Amino acid sequence: MSAVAAPAPVRAPRVAVAPGTATLGALALLGAAVVSATVSFGLAAGEMSPAKLLTYQWMSAPYIAAGLVAWARRPESRLGPLMYIGGVVTSVAVFQAASPHLLSTVGSAVDILPAALFLHVFLAFPDGRLQSPFDRALVATTYVAALGLQLVRMSLDGFDNEFVFKTVPDAARVVLHVEFLSVSALLVIGVGVLALRRRRRPLRLFLGLVIDLFALGLLLAASLFTIALFEWPGLTLVQRTTWIVVGVAPLVFLLGLLDARLARSAVGDLFVQLGTDPAPGELRDALAHALHDRSLEIAFWLPEYGGWADVEGREVELPGQGEVRATTLIEREGMPVAALLHDPALLDEPALLASVRAAAAMSLENARLHSELRARLEEMRGSRARIVAAAQQERRRMERNLHDGAQQRLVALSLQLSLLERQLQGDPAAQEQVDDARREIAASLAELRDLARGLHPAAVSDHGLDIALEQVLARAPVPVTLSIETEGRLPEPVEVAAFYVVSESLANVGKYAQATSASVDVSRKDGRVVIEVTDDGCGGADEARGSGIRGLADRVEALGGHLRVWSPVGGGTRVQAEIPCEW
């Protein structure tokens, strides 16, 4: 397993203290007071029709309410205060029609400000923080345009207000154009930026809906300013639509909070599931369910290997920064345990992630140990396979050396003796000695041949399993039927293992089984080679049948396969080896 850099820190939700009930109550009262004051003032002033006034206030009250609920539920997010302020400011803008100078001045000053506040809320959604310096610059510029330019304009305007510095109507008109057009442009840019950034839909329906509604409201507001500036037709229609859409967004947001509560009840289910101690494989499904993310994957940190692995101990790579998948790190006692690889949209719900994280930490630690065990097993299996393969290689090399060396020389020597013999015609004593020598060589050759065959079944490597088995079957202690259903040659290690399984099993038939017949089947299915040797003997084979079976099992398992023996007393013996074979 290659070394992987220690896990990068993953942001945790900020710890914040929720405002007390008294504070919230006071704020709620204040909000209600502002709204009722503006409504009663508006009705009294008669500048707006009651219907228009109520439609306008439709924007303020939901923001104040949603802001307070969000503040209480997610104190770590600045979204609540931001929405609350947006609602109050929107409401206050009604005072611009008031006759007292101070009140109407304040009302006029904040007339355009809600647009900037809504853009701020939109870009900071859902955790209340602006993601990038660009966002911050964009929002700051919008504040300057909506509030600063408004004040400048008021100072030049002829209307009565506390700011009048010098009445220059032409300059005021220019400032008005700059202000409205720049605010419109900034709103459109904000919507565009977020659309680009959020190319993937959030997982939860309400979240997506809130964002869409905000975007629509801001675009409508942008068009409203432009239409108002150039006195294009349809102003009233666009104005009402804008107010309604802008007011609906916080209501959907409230529903979203409720939905998140439902999501958190899935965390409750998760607790119950984890209580039953799920198998490591099921843990992923449980977490995926709780997080509503079917693509969820879990990676475990294996400190000894300095890397990440899946539940089966296989090495995995964590996605880097800025990839399609997001990573949430899970730690226990300061040590990384696991990483959740999930849909980045889940980062919009830090509270849900945090509760799942807390609920699953213990089970994940168990699963991590499982993963570590599997990795070790895999490593051991690998080294056993390498040892068996190396031994095999070495035996094969020795067989080849014998063949090309000693055996070849002895054959040549024997031939030379024979040629020499022909020149000895008429010397019986010498003749006899040559005969003796040749017999010795023949005996040596026979011994070497047995030795070579014991080292490595060359016939298997050279000519294939089917060719090599003919002889084994002919020499078998009982009549054997053979069926080989493999197309072409198998990989050499598989063929050699299969050869040993068959020859060793048939030898056992002769030694123990008292059988009258046996059968050998070699077949290939589902990426495995299955070798089966069955006899009709007395069965009852046990471990005493020798190290032979153990040796076979080692050979087969080293190739990732399994060896099984069925041997009921009186019911014959069946040896079955399965070896994976993807070639």
Add this chain to the structure above:
Amino acid sequence: MRVVIAEDSVLLREGISRLLTDAGFEVVGSCADANDLLHRVRSYSPDVAIVDIRLPPTHSDEGIQAGLEIRAKHPSTGVLVLSQYVELGLALKLLADSAEGVGYLLKDRISEVDDFIGAVRRVADGGSAIDPIIISTLLSKRRADDPLDELTPREREVLVLMAEGRSNQGIADRLVITLRAVEKYVSSIFTKLGLPSTGTESRRVLAVLLYLRS
């Protein structure tokens, strides 16, 4: 008789070449690999090719493949395969359709010079030469109700020599009995095994081998 030798051990190649030259063969080519062998067989149409089973480059089954190709494309050239070990499976592969002009012997047999020369001659003449180990392996095969059990020891001896590819005269010489006696044994064997009498000796070899194999 014209012979080509393919054997990658120089010592052995030279030895066989000398042996055969002394015995009156014309060695028209001796080489160390299968391509060279096929080339020489095409060029010289020898009566027999003596082929080591392990030839370069992989030293596995190049010799067998070359031998089978010669049998298929140059039926007039017999093929005698030599090997450090003999395998029943390979013998059956070599003799798949016909035992005509096919030999398969352990390399050890070369030093039994007269026998070896006899075998080369038989194969060159379109006969067969099968190693005794192959025959004994086949005879050792367990069968239910084995008719081989009914053969007398002498008949078994004759059966083995017959299966090796020897002619009746060859068997008579080997066992130091008369030709007539051999003919008697042969017909008795065929009757006991229920085999129809066949014409040529190589057909007889195939019939006996197939019988023993089943």
